[in-house]
Amino acid sequence: MAKTAEIEGYLSEALSVAQFKDYGPNGLQVEGRSEVRSLVSGVTASLAFIEAALASGADLLLVHHGLFWRGQDGRLTGWLRRRLAPLFAAEANLLAYHLPLDAHPQWGNNAQLGRRLGWQADRQFGEQMLGFSAALPQATALGALGEQLQAVLGRPVTLLPGDGRPLRRVAWCTGGAQSYFEAAIAAGADVFVTGEISEPQLHLARETGVAFVAAGHHATERYGVQALGEHLAERFGLQHRFIDVENPA
Template sequence: MPASVDREILLEALDQELEPARFQDYCPNGLQVEGRAEVARLVSGVTASHALIAAAIDLDADLILVHHGYFWRGEPQPITGMKRQRLQALLQHQINLVAYHLPLDAHPRLGNNAQLGQRLGLIVDAPLRDDGVGLVGRLPQALSAREFGAAIATALDREPLWISGGAHPVRRVAWCTGGAQSLLAAAAARGVDAFISGEISEQTTHEARELGIHYFAAGHHATERYGPQALGDWCARRFGLEHRFIDIPNPA
């Protein structure tokens, strides 16, 4: 049987590690839905979808840890339809929902960007933003843009969309997981050859070409699978909990 920990002790440890108070975020970080007071089984995932909740129920989990939780700024407030069904399932089965958004993007070891960099073999030189969200680094040796795209596809098991910024190879790279295509110009200002994020907008193609920087849209979900998993593993090691990462496929 796994060990267990009081929920408040676990939350305190997570807040100390991730420092959510440092961020002006778009949603509440930490405990979003209260469940059992004692936590032994932990499920992690990218997004608190109904499919992830159902998987957690099947595993008799006490807590779900995600990057994308609920109560986003500007979303409708009434608890109806899909939102009611999700919350009802959590409350009925007394499952805690804990979410960390920007704090999990920015963590220098467990965060989405740090974890993505490890999987791509990138050497980190500096943060991209002052709050630590996004990173700037380099490859151990230069690759052609096509070779780098193939390396991303192998690491993430997903073919990235590549917008060519010219004929130059890739050595210096900036990256920010999820929907960070708006940071392309900031990345280019750091003198990098390529920028990786999850999504692409209409204007991104023109910006990449005109800025002369290769852009790789590698998938919002695909680039953010690794932070929640690493954070769940950290909880399991620290408190002896049972942890399972559940990957709900998402082509976005």
């Protein structure tokens, strides 16, 4: 057994939560039992994830995308009520960490994605320094990089060619970080990898010569919360399981 408050206090310091300006609250979003033994991690606090986690016996749920975001009207109705009701009934806790989990140099989404792809980050860039950048082990073509990403992530990726230059430096920021493309260009990247794509990215790739890859929001953000969950399980003596709710976005 471990105390919920002790786990949250540890994560607040370890993830440097106070340093980030975020789109929602980081930390304990739903309070349940004061002591826990079973941790389930997942990308998003969807109803499907919550139900699967509780069915597995979890009393502590750890996610990257929590329940509350800036701009919500705050009423506990509809989809939000349906997600909260089983948590209250089970007296389960929900911890959520968004930008702090993206940025962490060991357990973060960017660090974990880079580790799987063999990218050793040597600099960070962009707003709140969330973007990572690395020299590639060897110059490569965009098609080869796309094939590597597809093999690692298990899904198709969208490639926007630049000027066809050999790719020597990659920049990346997981999830919905398509707006970081200009910062990646300024940081000297030959290619930028993120989860999502918006209309302006095609024109920027064509006009700057820097390639752009959209590899999936969910797919690029599966690894940080797993790594953090494994770390917490070891540190606090918890059972841990990662549940992946399929999402093509």
